[in-house]
Amino acid sequence: MGKNDRMERRERADAARNRQAILRAAEELLRRHPPEQVSIERVAAAAGVGKGTVFHRFGSRAGLMVELMAERARELEQAIATGPPPLGPGAEPVDRLVAFFTAVALLASRNGNLMAAHEHAMVTRKAAETPREANPIYLYWHGHVSGLIAEARPEVDAELIAHMLLGTLHMEPIASRLRAGEHERLAAAFATLVRGLLDRGALGGG
Amino acid sequence: MGKNDRMERRERADAARNRQAILRAAEELLRRHPPEQVSIERVAAAAGVGKGTVFHRFGSRAGLMVELMAERARELEQAIATGPPPLGPGAEPVDRLVAFFTAVALLASRNGNLMAAHEHAMVTRKAAETPREANPIYLYWHGHVSGLIAEARPEVDAELIAHMLLGTLHMEPIASRLRAGEHERLAAAFATLVRGLLDRGALGGG
DNA sequence: CTATTATCTGGACTGCTGGTTCACTTAATT
DNA sequence: AATTAAGTGAACCAGCAGTCCAGATAATAG
Structure with a gap:
């Protein structure tokens, strides 16, 4: 027994x-x-x-893709949680965000097809029964980004803006540039957006 | 003859x-x-x-979706090209951009499933032979946005940033909020991003 | 080392999809 | 009314994600 x-x-x-x-x-x-x-x-x-x-x-197909994504994301997650600044704790939110998006752009550029496959699998008929945002990696990334935004600019809609910034990675014109190796260019664009948003309190969202 | x-x-x-x-x-x-x-x-x-x-x-499936999208976008295109400011010509780039994204958010919130179906159709096996960015509506929107960004901030990577901003519309977490009618919230978030980017020259992208 | 058993395996099978084909129908023209 | 080019749609195809289950196999017990 x-x-x-x-x-x-x-x-x-x-x-x-x-x-x-x-x-x-x-x-x-x-x-x-x-x-x-x-x-x-x-x-x-x-x-x-x-x-x-x-x-x-x-x-399911989605399950396989999520597992593959998780493998790739694990290292980044470690660096964010316990690694050295600016990616890890200790630096200013702005710099942490810039570092994060630089890292994510690099990750995405090295796994472009995987990102796309993952995204695509989440939309398929059968797999659609699973809640879409339940992907733990995405949840973690979103929590990280929105937390840092809220820390630096409590008056803006951090939750939504975090979705917007992360969303750009899945867009086809962006993804194709990442596949072509332009991750530094994308990182620079992220930096422009993030600094514009967070530096010197550039007027509230309302 | x-x-x-x-x-x-x-x-x-x-x-x-x-x-x-x-x-x-x-x-x-x-x-x-x-x-x-x-x-x-x-x-x-x-x-x-x-x-x-x-x-x-x-x-093809994609062809049908493009046609439906075109129907919806035609009115907006008119308003941008020949309508009154701030959507039409005459206003400051920042205000035109904010007005544009407000209009697009409303359009997307009224046609959420169509936007998703359009996006989804562009990734399907057979339809993938057609170039992805060849969609005339997207091209027009991108030209409009990147032109206005470049006008206000010639030193940033307007072309890429325009892709990033437009890309947010296709992201699932955003789309689901649009379907729920939160287009004003999204418009406000767009405004935050756009004003942060364009107002008072917040440091170059390099 | 053999027996037992629960897990794992893989190919045949289902139901569905986007897309193609082609004999037939029909609107436009003479 | 006759002609004809265009339009039509049901049957068809290849390929997909996901299911099923009889047989193979690793872990465990005796």
Whole structure:
């Protein structure tokens, strides 16, 4: 009876191996092909497993993409939470925001197709049952950005403006420039917007 | 021979009738259902025509969505080009921009599902062969915004920043707020960003 | 080392999509 | 009324995400 009550039912060895194979195959395919050409069947074939396995592991296309995104975002999350300023705690909000967007632009430029695939997967018929903003990475990023904005300019609509700034990453004209390696240009544009918004209290939002 | 050399091969009466029926049916369906539930088959059925007719008329799903968007945007385009200030010519760039984004927010809030469907259609497999930014409405909007930014602040990256500002409209968290009728809130956020960017030359982008 | 069992696996299957085809219908013209 | 180019739409196609379940396999018990 009570012998394995709290036994965490760890993933079997072959399951773990296949999970990695699938993640690495998806990563590789997304590095070389636009997201709409990377079907789950192709990922499964490239990983050397059956399609059912992919769904068994990740639940849905969106689940796989979220997992891949989470892998990439983990390092950035660490740097924000406990790393050195200006990305980490300690610097002025303005500088932290500029540093954050610079980092995100770089991340996005290195994973352009993944970002697009992730976005696209969230809109698909079946996956749409899952709440859209429930993505933990997005929630974390949004909380970080809106918190810093509110800290520097309590009178503006930080929550909404944070969505707006983060939203730009998913826009196709921006994404294509990121893929082309122009992340520094984008970072500069972010800096312009952020400094205009936060420096020298440039009139309230009303 | 030369009897109808330059005859513009006008659309036949039944074709024009069906074109309208299709547009109105798509409009109606998008008013009531999220875009991923509005398939071309459903549009065709609602319009009382066959699926082939829809494709014959509009070429693709994206073509239909672009046509619907164009209908909505035409009025705004007129107001910008020849209407009274601040939307039309004559006012300061800052005020014209604020007026433009206010108008666009209202437009988007009244056509939320259409905006999303349009965006979504541009990413679909087959339609992806068409260049993404070739959408004339987007081009016009982008030209307007980047022109005004450049006029007020020649030293910033107006072209990219215009993409960023316009991009926010397509972001899901923003779109859902627009659908909920919060267009005034969004307009205020736009105003905050635009005034921060353009008023009192808040340091260059470099 | 064998037996047991719960988990994992993968290919066949479903239901749906955007898009194509082409024999047939119909509006416009003579 | 005859002609004809354009319009039409149901059947069709390829490809997708996601489901199913009989059989394979890793972990565990004896």
